[in-house]
Amino acid sequence: MINKAVRCTASIFSKKFQSRANELRKNSVELKYYRAHSGRLKRLSLNLTPAKRTIVLDFKKLAIYALEFILSPTYFFADYKKSKQLSNQLKLGPLIKKFNTIYLIIALLIALALYLYPPTEFYKKGLGDAFIILAFFIIWAYPLSRANEIIYAFYRDAIEKLNGEPSRSDLKYGERIQLSLKSYLELIINFASIYILLPPQYFAYKITSYSDALYFSGVTITTLGYGDISPTHAISQLLSIYEVLCGFALIIVSFAVYTGRGIEFHASNNRS
Structure with a gap:
């Protein structure tokens, strides 16, 4: 039961990141995400070369999500x-x-x-x-x-x-x-x-x-x-x-x- 709850929580964490879809361009990747503590849509631009079209996880946002879960599930x-x-x-x-x-x-x-x-x-x-x-x-x-x-x-x-x-x-x-x-x-x-x-x-x-x-x-x-x-x-x-x-x-x-x-x-x- 506990393992199921942990897997469910982890799934929600990953979906909160994946749902902020990215738009790939020739020389840049624009990652859109919501700031949960302000509720406003913000944009984070990551200038990446075409060969490195990967999304860098925002660990600050992960910390905010973790704190959010601890204070109020x-x-x-x-x-x-x-x-x-x-x-x-x-x-x-x-x-x-x-x-x-x-x-x-x-x-x-x-x-x-x-x-x-x-x-x-x-x-x-x-x-x-x-x-x-x-x-x-x-x-x-x-x-x-x-x-x-x-x-x-x-x-x-x-x-x-x-x-x-x-x-x-x-x-x-x-x-x-x-x-x-x-x-x-x-x-x-x-x-x-x-x-x-x-x-x-x-x-x-x-x-x-x-x-x-x-x-x-x-x-x-x-x-x-x-x-x-x-x-x-x-x-x-x-x-x-x-x-x-x-x-x-x-x-x-x-x-x-x-x-x-x-x-x-x-x-x-x-x-x-």
Whole structure:
């Protein structure tokens, strides 16, 4: 199973390079590739002699792809799908909305599983040392991965709008706000899943059920902070701070930018 996953990941890495097709000319090779962290199409010209018409692998891009996979496997997968969508000259809007809905459903299914089978039972039975490895893997593979993907994707999109850069998708501003709201809800659910997976002793008032974790996640992201549940371990404290930053960035940056740009867009259309 692990070997299959490794082969699948390696295949995606190679396809991300191969999909940036090259155009051969008499004395040069032009390699087109996407910068995944900026989303803009760039060109890299490699002046090669006709006898050396070979493509030199860009190890810097490989390092970026590896870092991208480590920080957010879900973003890595979504970016690969978007690249295929663009190579087929298809619109990104429907794919983005589809992924947003699917990821929310997955977050709800994980939340339901953790509600029915709370991990606190494993810690009570003395299996915490063995279970914590699996818990951190689950946290990395989805809830934290999605949080990183959401904050990065919306922040990058908002900066592009403020800089007046052309949009890579055909989404309207109203649709972007809808996606932001769904992502905000998903953040609350995903961080609740993270908190319930952490050892109970990471909190002053131990989280014993998913409803406790969901409550703590909600009051944390909205900065209410009643204090009845508080993180005491460095990991839970850093995650709480990160959740607040994600919430602020999504609401203040994305909502304000999308609303402002949307009003400006409609106003300019009415004047014309």
